[in-house]
Amino acid sequence: MEVETTQLAGVMLIKPQFFEDFRGEYVETYNESEYISKGITCKFIQDDISISTQNVIRGIHGDAETWKLISCLHGKFYFVVVNCDTESSDFGKWQSFTLSDKNRWQILVPPKHGNGHLVISESTIFHYKQTTYYNPKGQFTYTWNDPKLNIWWPVKNPIISRRDEEGRFV
Numbered sequence: 001m002e003v004e005t006t007q008l009a010g011v012m013l014i015k016p017q018f019f020e021d022f023r024g025e026y027v028e029t030y031n032e033s034e035y036i037s038k039g040i041t042c043k044f045i046q047d048d049i050s051i052s053t054q055n056v057i058r059g060i061h062g063d064a065e066t067w068k069l070i071s072c073l074h075g076k077f078y079f080v081v082v083n084c085d086t087e088s089s090d091f092g093k094w095q096s097f098t099l100s101d102k103n104r105w106q107i108l109v110p111p112k113h114g115n116g117h118l119v120i121s122e123s124t125i126f127h128y129k130q131t132t133y134y135n136p137k138g139q140f141t142y143t144w145n146d147p148k149l150n151i152w153w154p155v156k157n158p159i160i161s162r163r164d165e166e167g168r169f170v
């Protein structure tokens with residue numbers, strides 16, 4: 001696997017190796033010792049998936065504690081990471097990536113960063129590992145089109161949840 005830095009400090013792009021043969025494909029999606037050897041030393045304690053249909057945006061969500069390792073198990077999505085640390089000079093800096101079941105890319109998202117994804121394929125399975133247990137009270141939410149962040153999305157009218165429409169800070 002290859003691990004690359006990105007335009008955002010602490011955010012890493014991981015490109016796992018995948019193997020194809022006449023039966024299909026094989027990918028190791030996580031291997032603790034290999035990730036540690038590449039500098040990804042977070043202790044992941046919870047795994048999650050969400051399944052969404054085309055044109056859905058989930059996010060922008062984050063919190064002050066959690067590292068997330070994001071991947072696309074099925075389909076394709078446009079994925080955005082944004083620095084949400086109001087004390088950082090990089091607040092509002094964002095970068096986008098396209099994750100799919102073809103490229104198998106993963107993104108490591110540090111605490112105080114928000115993430116959101118737009119489903120491009122008919123449906124997608126968004127998967128992530130995280131270093132904390134679910135704590136909805138600790139999470140922040142920015143709307144996908146918050147002018148403070150000014151993120152470019154390849155869509156004008158996404159399907160979003162009530163929380164994501166309001167950009168609630170819980």
Ligand SMILES: Cc1cn([C@H]2C[C@H](O)[C@@H](COP(=O)(O)OP(=O)(O)O[C@H]3O[C@@H](C)C(=O)[C@@H](O)[C@H]3O)O2)c(=O)[nH]c1=O
Nearest residue numbers: 048050058059060061062115116117133134135139161
């Ligand atoms: C996030 C989460 C949700 N849930 C439940 C609560 C709720 O009833 C249902 C749906 O939750 P939400 O509406 O918050 O799901 P969603 O809007 O998909 O929230 C997620 O968005 C992406 C972008 C992330 O990065 C995640 O960290 C998470 O914030 O799932 C859990 O049981 N455990 C969890 O870890």
